Amino acid sequence: MDTTEIRLCGIGGQGLILGARVLAKALVSEGRKVAQSQSYEPTSRGELSRADLLVGDEAPDYPLATALDLALILDQAAAGACDGLLKPSAMVLADSEKVPAPPQGAFTTYSYPFAAAAAELGTTRAANMAALGALVALSGICAPESLIGAIGAIGSRSHLARNTDAVHAGLRMVRDASPVPDPAKPRPGS
Amino acid sequence: MSVQVRNLQGNEACALGAIAAGCRFYAGYPITPSSEIAERMAEALPKVGGAFVQMEDEIASIAAVLGAEVGGTKAMTATSGPGFSLKQEVLGFAAAAEIPCVVVNVMRGGPSTGMPTRPSQGDMMQARWGTHGDHPVIALAPASVSEVYTQTARAFNLSERFRxxxxxxxxxxxxxxxxxxxxxxxxxxELAERKWARGSPATHLPYAETDDGVPVMSRPGDGHRDHMTGLTHGEDGFPTQNPEAVTRAMDRLLGKLERDRDAIDAVDMxxxxxxxxxxxxxxxxxxxxxxxxxxxxxEGLAAGLFRPITLWPFPEQAFARAAEAAKIVLVAEMNAGQLRLEVERLCPPGARVVGLGRIDGTPIAPAEIRAKVQELTQDA
Incomplete structure (x- = not known):
């Protein structure tokens, strides 16, 4: 049974858990089964926060992350949050400004200006959505349309247009960027 | 796709399972990590004609639940360790007066205030023996979100049927x-409904013996007399200390757990x-x-899993069959060895019982269990 393990991490307030809910909704709309868990304690307010998704065609036996295929890191405080859990084939997406020293290892790290792109749209609070756009574009875990549909279903009505713009910005970051470092590398979970 | 297929949180599934089972009253006092159950019930109950009350504390919460149940409304309360401790006195009253009720305990690190946001399975024995005296209680232990839904509903069915x-x-x-x-x-x-008294009010005895050992309940207003007390009582509901009457009453009370174990037991193997x-x-x-x-x-190792879905009464017969050929039974639990005690009591003589516990507020990972089994296999 193929399961893709995804961790979204950063600091409390960056919308990581909302991001996980949106991505989970998108995946379920495509018929996938998702198990989501997240940090749950007072330290997640302004400190390390994370949300994990396990995605497959069947519900996983064990629903918590043990070997990550994809990781999104939005703050330096979370740079160590995936230590020991990243597969060699994993893809790590980090915010180029907020995570000056992303984790190093056998996995592949990509840095993109999520926060800066969101700031251009009027608020850095949409950085999570830009990051999800890039994550979807890079991994192909779901269709971009599914992600945008999920934002419409879950996210705030008043922020729908800006969040959708942020997703598009994230998608463009990957599509317009130079080729993926190792095109032969298999997709996570494949 | 149907909106019925969706992502749901375990605590939300608990609330929805309760409503599906016919629960129309919730009284509670929020406590981490169970509070989402109360939140969801507060939102959902008014929409189905039910009522939600946030009480002043956990004791009042379960007492209000019993009041609703005596009135004929299926009711639930939810809590975590410290609140579960507080509820024990009234839980014992429910067992003695035979008032159906569902109590959810979302376990966090203990003892005392412990670790409110961290998981634990430290209340396994408390769920069986938390209140004083010999008493019947049923405890169900779901292991997935969908099972939280179905087992919460099943808790109502069992509680109504067996009181x-x-x-x-x-x-x-x-x-x-x-x-x-x-x-x-x-x-x-399928929903179970309790048996209501329908005979002549003149001859009605609220705790009279019945074919299945479960007395019929008097519906308030129907004219059937009733007397509910935590004092040990006879068939008329009034206190008694007559040894013969007490023995008869207690045998019937405790026997309710044993008369139809097929309906109560549930396991996954x-x-x-x-x-x-x-x-x-x-x-x-x-x-x-x-x-x-x-x-x-x-890897070629002959390992198996026995998972009690009904934790109490422990499904003894199913476990005896599951462990029949085993040389080792490994009890993995997030406590210092509570379930191991029960497994040791029931383990076939040919097998050795080993515990794998964790009490640091982090879940036991698959790799830990795998490594422990590999280690035990090498030793054997």
């Missing part, structure tokens, strides 16, 4: 886990038939054990 308090017991991980569930699978849920090592686990630990057992089987 025994039912505890739904799961760890914080299961409570806050969100999984993709298909609620259509649960649409066929994986590859136990030829297993040399059977892992026993509940909740999130059972999910880890399931993964470990599959991995061990792939």
């Amino acid at each position: 025994i308090p039912a505890v739904v017991l799961y760890d914080e991980v299961i409570g806050h886990l969100q999984e993709t569930v298909d609620l259509r699978e649960s649409a066929t849920l 994986l590859a136990c038939e030829d297993a040399d090592i059977v892992v026993v686990a509940c909740g999130i630990v059972a999910r880890a054990a399931r993964r470990a057992v599959r991995d061990l089987r792939a």
